[in-house]
Each structure stands twice: as C-alpha cells, then as structure tokens.
Amino acid sequence: MNQLIxxxxxxxxxxxxDLSSLGFGKHFTDHMFVMEYDKEKGWHDPRITPYEPLxxxxxxAVFHYGQAIFEGLKAYxxxxxxxxxxxxxxxxxxxxxxSERMSMPPLDEELVLEAVQxxxxxxxxxxxxxxxxxxxxxxxxIATESCLxxxxxxxxxxxxxxxxxxxxxxxxxQPVRIFVEEDYVRAVRGGVGAVKxxxxxxxxxxxxxxxEKLGYDQVLWLDGVEKKYVEEVGSMNIFFKIKGExxxxxxxxxxxxxxxxxxxxxxxxxxxxxxxxxxxxxxEVYEAYQRGExxxxxxxxxxxxxSPVGELSWNDERMIINNFETGELSMKIYQEMTDIQLGRxxxxxxxxxxx
Amino acid sequence: MNQLIxxxxxxxxxxxxDLSSLGFGKHFTDHMFVMEYDKEKGWHDPRITPYEPLxxxxxxAVFHYGQAIFEGLKAYxxxxxxxxxxxxxxxxxxxxxxSERMSMPPLDEELVLEAVQxxxxxxxxxxxxxxxxxxxxxxxxIATESCLxxxxxxxxxxxxxxxxxxxxxxxxxQPVRIFVEEDYVRAVRGGVGAVKxxxxxxxxxxxxxxxEKLGYDQVLWLDGVEKKYVEEVGSMNIFFKIKGExxxxxxxxxxxxxxxxxxxxxxxxxxxxxxxxxxxxxxEVYEAYQRGExxxxxxxxxxxxxSPVGELSWNDERMIINNFETGELSMKIYQEMTDIQLGRxxxxxxxxxxx
Ligand SMILES: Cc1ncc(COP(=O)(O)O)c(C=O)c1O
Ligand SMILES: Cc1ncc(COP(=O)(O)O)c(C=O)c1O
Numbered sequence: 001m002n003q004l005i006x007x008x009x010x011x012x013x014x015x016x017x018d019l020s021s022l023g024f025g026k027h028f029t030d031h032m033f034v035m036e037y038d039k040e041k042g043w044h045d046p047r048i049t050p051y052e053p054l055x056x057x058x059x060x061a062v063f064h065y066g067q068a069i070f071e072g073l074k075a076y077x078x079x080x081x082x083x084x085x086x087x088x089x090x091x092x093x094x095x096x097x098x099s100e101r102m103s104m105p106p107l108d109e110e111l112v113l114e115a116v117q118x119x120x121x122x123x124x125x126x127x128x129x130x131x132x133x134x135x136x137x138x139x140x141x142i143a144t145e146s147c148l149x150x151x152x153x154x155x156x157x158x159x160x161x162x163x164x165x166x167x168x169x170x171x172x173x174q175p176v177r178i179f180v181e182e183d184y185v186r187a188v189r190g191g192v193g194a195v196k197x198x199x200x201x202x203x204x205x206x207x208x209x210x211x212e213k214l215g216y217d218q219v220l221w222l223d224g225v226e227k228k229y230v231e232e233v234g235s236m237n238i239f240f241k242i243k244g245e246x247x248x249x250x251x252x253x254x255x256x257x258x259x260x261x262x263x264x265x266x267x268x269x270x271x272x273x274x275x276x277x278x279x280x281x282x283x284e285v286y287e288a289y290q291r292g293e294x295x296x297x298x299x300x301x302x303x304x305x306x307s308p309v310g311e312l313s314w315n316d317e318r319m320i321i322n323n324f325e326t327g328e329l330s331m332k333i334y335q336e337m338t339d340i341q342l343g344r345x346x347x348x349x350x351x352x353x354x355x
Numbered sequence: 356m357n358q359l360i361x362x363x364x365x366x367x368x369x370x371x372x373d374l375s376s377l378g379f380g381k382h383f384t385d386h387m388f389v390m391e392y393d394k395e396k397g398w399h400d401p402r403i404t405p406y407e408p409l410x411x412x413x414x415x416a417v418f419h420y421g422q423a424i425f426e427g428l429k430a431y432x433x434x435x436x437x438x439x440x441x442x443x444x445x446x447x448x449x450x451x452x453x454s455e456r457m458s459m460p461p462l463d464e465e466l467v468l469e470a471v472q473x474x475x476x477x478x479x480x481x482x483x484x485x486x487x488x489x490x491x492x493x494x495x496x497i498a499t500e501s502c503l504x505x506x507x508x509x510x511x512x513x514x515x516x517x518x519x520x521x522x523x524x525x526x527x528x529q530p531v532r533i534f535v536e537e538d539y540v541r542a543v544r545g546g547v548g549a550v551k552x553x554x555x556x557x558x559x560x561x562x563x564x565x566x567e568k569l570g571y572d573q574v575l576w577l578d579g580v581e582k583k584y585v586e587e588v589g590s591m592n593i594f595f596k597i598k599g600e601x602x603x604x605x606x607x608x609x610x611x612x613x614x615x616x617x618x619x620x621x622x623x624x625x626x627x628x629x630x631x632x633x634x635x636x637x638x639e640v641y642e643a644y645q646r647g648e649x650x651x652x653x654x655x656x657x658x659x660x661x662s663p664v665g666e667l668s669w670n671d672e673r674m675i676i677n678n679f680e681t682g683e684l685s686m687k688i689y690q691e692m693t694d695i696q697l698g699r700x701x702x703x704x705x706x707x708x709x710x
Contacts, residue, residue: 025503053410066553103560148380185545188579192558198421199554203547205458224543
C-alpha cells in the first residue's frame with residue numbers, strides 16, 4: 001500500500017434494501033471511496049467517507065465535454081461466508097487504458113485495488129447472500145475542473161461506489177433475442193469504442209430503444225466502417241459455436257476487451273475447445289446458420305456472465321439459435337465460471353482474490 | 356411565454372473580472388437558469404437563481420453513461436449599448452436535435468429563448484464592452500437520475516450559465532496551422548457526430564494533443580469510414596475557396612451543422628458567390644493546391660466567427676494557403692458578420708435579436 005486511506009465512518013447505517021427487489025444499481029451502500037487529482041498534487045486525499053452527494057460547479061468539465069470513464073466488477077459471497085473478487089486487477093488496469101485514451105491522468109493501480117478491498121471489507125454486510133446476487137463495484141473518474149475550454153481538464157475526481165444487485169436470472173439461464181443493427185453505429189476504429197467511457201453508452205441508447213420497440217432485448221453492433229463485421233452486444237462480447245469450434249470477434253480497437261470474454265477464452269482453451277479470435281462477418285454467421293452449423297451463440301459480460309442468444313434478427317432474416325434453448329457449452333461455461341466466482345470449486349486459473 | 360420563470364437574486368454581486376485577462380469560460384456571472392425534468396412533471400420549476408454548485412448523487416447518470424448535451428452562443432454589446440443575440444433560436448433548436456439523438460426529453464424552445472433573454476437582461480452589466488469580447492451563453496442538459504442501469508435516464512437538469520469571454524483575436528485575424536488527422540476518428544455516420552454531446556469532445560482530445568505536439572493549432576477530421584472526405588475542424592466547420600467558388604462539406608450526419616456555417620453560406624449566396632455543399636476529398640484539396648487553385652481556406656464557428664487557415668498538413672504534405680495570410684473573402688465575411696453581430700450595420704438577414 002502506497003498511501004494511507006483515511007476512513008470516516010457513517011454514524012448511522014442505512015436500512016438494507018429488500019433482497020427480493022434489488023434490481024441493478026439502484027441502492028448504494030453506506031460508504032464510498034474518493035480521491036482528487038490536480039496538476040500540482042497528483043492524486044491525493046484517498047479516503048473512505050459516508051456515501052454522499054457530490055458538489056460540483058455547473059461548469060465542471062464532465063457536464064460539458066464528457067471526460068468520464070468507469071469500470072464494473074462484482075464481489076461475491078461464498079457459502080462459507082468468504083468474500084471473493086473476480087480478477088479485479090484486470091478491471092483496474094482497463095480503467096487506466098480508458099484514462100489514457102480519454103486524456104485523463106493515470107491511477108495508481110495498487111492503490112485502487114487496495115481501495116476496493118478496504119471498501120468491500122468495510123461494507124461486507126452489504127453483500128447479499130441469495131444465489132446469483134452480488135455487490136456491484138463501480139469505480140469511476142470524472143473531470144471536475146470548472147472551465148468551458150475544450151481541453152483535457154486539470155482536475156478530476158476518482159470514486160468507488162457499491163451497489164447490492166439482484167440475480168440476473170430468476171432461476172435458469174434465459175436466452176435473449178438480439179437485433180442486428182444496420183443504421184446506428186456504436187464505435188469505429190480510431191474512436192473510443194475500446195474503452196469504457198460514458199459517451200459510448202449514451203450514443204447506444206437510440207438503437208437500444210429501437211430494438212426494444214421491435215420486440216428485441218438487445219442490439220448486436222456491426223463495425224462502423226463496412227457494417228459487415230460483428231462487433232459486440234450492448235454490454236457484452238459475443239461468441240459463436242460453429243461445428244464444435246468457437247469464434248469471437250478479435251479485439252480490433254472498436255470493441256471492449258471484456259474480462260469475461262478473456263476468461264471464457266482461457267477456460268475453453270484449457271478444455272481443448274478450439275477458440276478463434278478473428279473478424280467475423282454477419283454474412284458468414286447467416287450462411288453457417290443456413291447450413292445448420294451454428295450450435296450456440298452467447299454473450300459474455302460481468303452482469304450476466306453468460307447470456308445465451310436464442311434469436312438473431314438480421315435484415316429481415318430471423319435466425320433461431322439452438323431451438324431457443326441454452327446450449328450445452330454455454331451452460332457449462334456459466335456453471336464453471338459462477339462456481340469459481342462463488343468459491344464452490346477450486347480456482348485453477350487464480351482468478352479470484354479473497355477480501 | 357408559457358411558464359413563469361421565478362427569480363431569486365443574489366444578495367451580493369461578484370466583482371467583475373479584469374477585462375484584459377478574460378480568457379474563455381473561466382468566469383461566470385452572478386446568476387444562472389435551472390429547471391428539472393422528471394417523467395411525471397415534465398420540465399418544471401424554471402427559475403433564475405444565484406450561480407451555485409450542483410449537488411448530485413455519485414450515481415447520477417451523467418457521470419457514468421454520458422447523457423449530456425450543450426449549446427454555445429454569444430450576447431454582444433453594441434456601441435450604442437444595446438444587447439444583441441445572434442440567431443438564438445437556431446441554437447435552441449439544435450439543442451433539441453441533440454436531445455433527440457441522445458434519447459433525452461425535448462425542451463420547450465420558446466421557454467428556453469425566454470430564459471436566455473431574461474437571464475441576459477438580468478446580467479446585462481456582465482457583457483464586456485471591449486471590441487471582440489462578449490458574454491458567452493452555455494445552455495446544457497445533463498441526466499441526473501441516480502441509477503447505474505444503461506438506459507435513458509428518467510430525470511434531467513437543464514441549465515444556462517453565462518461567461519464573459521475575451522476577444523478571440525488580439526488585434527487582427529490570425530491564420531491557424533491545421534493538421535489533417537488520419538488515425539483518430541471523431542465521428543462516423545450512424546453515430547453522434549452531428550450533435551453537440553460531450554462524448555464527441557472527450558473523444559477528440561487525444562488527436563488535439565497530438566496535433567499540438569507536432570506544432571499545429573487544430574485538427575482537421577476526415578470521415579470515419581474511408582478517411583478520405585474532409586469533415587470539420589475542432590469546433591469549426593471548414594470552407595475552401597477554389598477558383599472563385601466556395602466549397603464546404605455537406606451535412607452528412609457525422610459533422611455538426613454550424614450556425615456560423617449556415618450564416619456564411621447565406622451571406623455568400625446573397626453576394627452571388629457560388630457555394631457548393633458536397634463531399635470533398637482531401638485528395639482533391641491537395642490536387643487543387645498543387646495546381647495553385649486554392650485561394651483561401653477558413654473555419655467558421657461561434658468562438659472565432661472566421662478562422663483563416665494558413666497551413667494544412669496532410670500526409671507529410673504541407674500546404675501553405677494564401678501565403679499564410681488572411682484572404683480577402685475571409686476578411687470580408689468576418690467584417691460583415693461581426694458588423695451585424697455588433698449592430699454596426701443594418702441586418703438584412705434578420706439574424707440578430709435584441710434583448
Ligand atoms: C461495451 C461492453 N462490452 C463488453 C462488456 C463486457 O465486459 P466484461 O466482461 O469486462 O464485463 C461490457 C461490460 O463491461 C461493455 O460495457
Ligand atoms: C464540432 C463543432 N463543429 C462546428 C462548430 C461550429 O458551430 P457554430 O457555428 O454553430 O458555432 C462547433 C461549435 O459549436 C462545434 O463544436
């Protein structure tokens with residue numbers, strides 16, 4: 001640990017929300033982590049304080065020019081009451097990849113990991129116990145300098161807030177219906193699609209609304225240049241199982257390098273399932289579908305871990321995948337991954353970190 | 356006027372900043388306009404209050420998913436002490452174009468115009484008098500709902516803040532050196548490049564820093580698909596005068612429809628100068644340059660009105676435009692436009708609105 005993290009406890013704790021109606025990102029714990037950055041002092045005053053509102057000048061850069069990045073990971077409670085984080089250093093490193101692209105100052109990754117751990121430790125009793133629930137961890141950085149010039153801000157705030165979240169699946173994995181978007185574009189090479197910055201998500205909302213209106217759950221994005229190559233889904237990377245082999249779009253600079261994606265690839269390789277990271281056209285997906293070769297399609301991400309795709313709609317073609325049922329491989333990955341996250345089996349990959 | 360705008364005045368006014376060191380967007384006036392939106396009440400509580408910090412939950416959507424839009428326009432003081440706005444309805448309408456693309460609720464454009472006028476009227480003595488200075492008006496909307504789900508927020512805040520700004524040019528128009536960016540991309544068709552949302556500006560910072568390191572003032576963006584077509588400069592649209600005719604990129608969905616751009620086109624047409632809005636490749640600009648046919652290049656935007664381009668660097672080719680001097684047409688447009696803005700000549704276009 002490099003710097004001392006100051007601690008100011010709340011005097012009265014909040015009531016915990018009802019476990020059966022947690023939802024996602026609606027309830028927040030008693031404390032949060034904060035530190036500030038300025039040119040002279042660098043990152044300073046790391047502290048855990050009561051969860052409280054931010055006070056910012058109306059001219060703070062984050063309101064005007066979108067300099068903002070974030071991460072998302074989870075703390076899980078095991079049945080023997082230990083608390084596990086899943087590859088937290090990966091998220092913290094990705095935060096720095098995002099900060100560089102967005103012209104923001106780098107964070108001390110060790111300090112951030114320490115902050116996550118201390119905060120989680122303090123809020124231990126906020127980690128819900130019910131199967132599938134967890135404590136969602138949201139580290140984020142915003143530009144706070146009060147100045148309307150378009151330039152990298154000189155002042156920032158880094159924070160970590162925690163939110164107990166419900167199970168993604170009510171009981172079992174639920175296949176989703178995906179709309180392949182041909183008009184709206186999420187990101188393009190040379191842009192910021194490969195990092196977690198707010199603008200990417202704001203830009204995606206119209207397409208998401210359109211997909212919902214058409215009766216779909218989520219959007220599958222195509223590349224912004226040729227609208228030919230499959231990129232990713234909302235907040236998930238995408239995988240195709242075709243004739244026993246697994247394919248996922250290569251990290252091309254416009255899609256996010258998901259940590260679940262990385263873990264799934266490693267897991268599949270350890271099982272000797274061939275995995276290919278390469279460009280994949282939506283046309284070849286469609287052709288494989290027509291030949292009856294597509295066995296499974298699934299998304300990967302921190303929220304759902306694995307999200308089976310039951311239907312892909314592209315250009316008026318509706319591809320029903322695996323009879324709209326969760327595939328065997330999807331199920332197996334989900335099981336193994338959540339077993340590791342919940343400490344139910346040994347972790348051969350050394351992914352989990354105990355708090 | 357549709358709704359009553361409440362007024363709460365400051366008790367003590369701030370000292371006015373030194374007119375010689377105003378800079379841009381650093382000082383703010385005594386009051387601001389605010390109103391809130393939620394699903395039930397719609398936009399409500401329009402009011403002018405003392406300029407004061409915002410208090411927001413750390414989970415407010417604007418910090419995480421970038422739902423934020425803004426506008427920029429100016430109030431000018433004429434030599435006979437009247438106050439003029441330049442086409443304010445255009446900015447307010449563009450704000451609604453932005454809000455639609457960013458899945459935000461539309462504003463009542465009449466109410467916003469009324470708010471701008473009342474606020475400016477109240478802050479009249481903040482409009483600086485020195486030649487070239489003005490009072491910059493920054494309306495903006497941010498998503499304030501406290502929720503980490505990726506979806507259009509259900510609560511927003513609309514604000515108008517005012518900042519006295521210095522003259523863009525110390526004495527006369529100053530040509531700029533522009534770097535044509537071939538790696539970074541600002542926007543792509545299907546994306547959000549045509550609207551004023553924070554993410555576009557955050558995404559542009561790395562390229563701006565790179566251009567500055569190479570000794571240039573600003574970046575000229577190419578289209579994100581083919582990297583062939585000229586788009587726009589930092590916060591300006593771009594015009595080329597070639598053999599007596601003027602060319603500017605057509606509004607293709609990925610560049611901002613500048614209000615200065617629109618005004619320059621109208622002005623040129625009224626002068627019978629041929630103006631063409633169409634796709635322009637950087638290659639054809641280069642070829643016209645080689646044939647000695649490029650007479651002037653200039654940027655247009657609210658900040659500088661007209662910014663002559665003295666040099667364009669593309670692919671190791673350095674094109675020196677008009678001997679690095681301000682062209683005749685650039686000068687004439689600048690003169691006419693600022694004369695209208697400052698009420699020095701009659702306004703045949705009915706662009707100005709007196710407060
Ligand atoms: C755009 C996007 N793609 C993919 C993912 C999946 O990444 P991870 O597996 O790290 O959660 C996320 C969620 O973080 C995301 O926001
Ligand atoms: C990206 C961009 N392009 C062009 C412009 C010029 O627009 P306007 O003439 O309305 O100021 C601006 C400034 O508003 C801008 O931000």
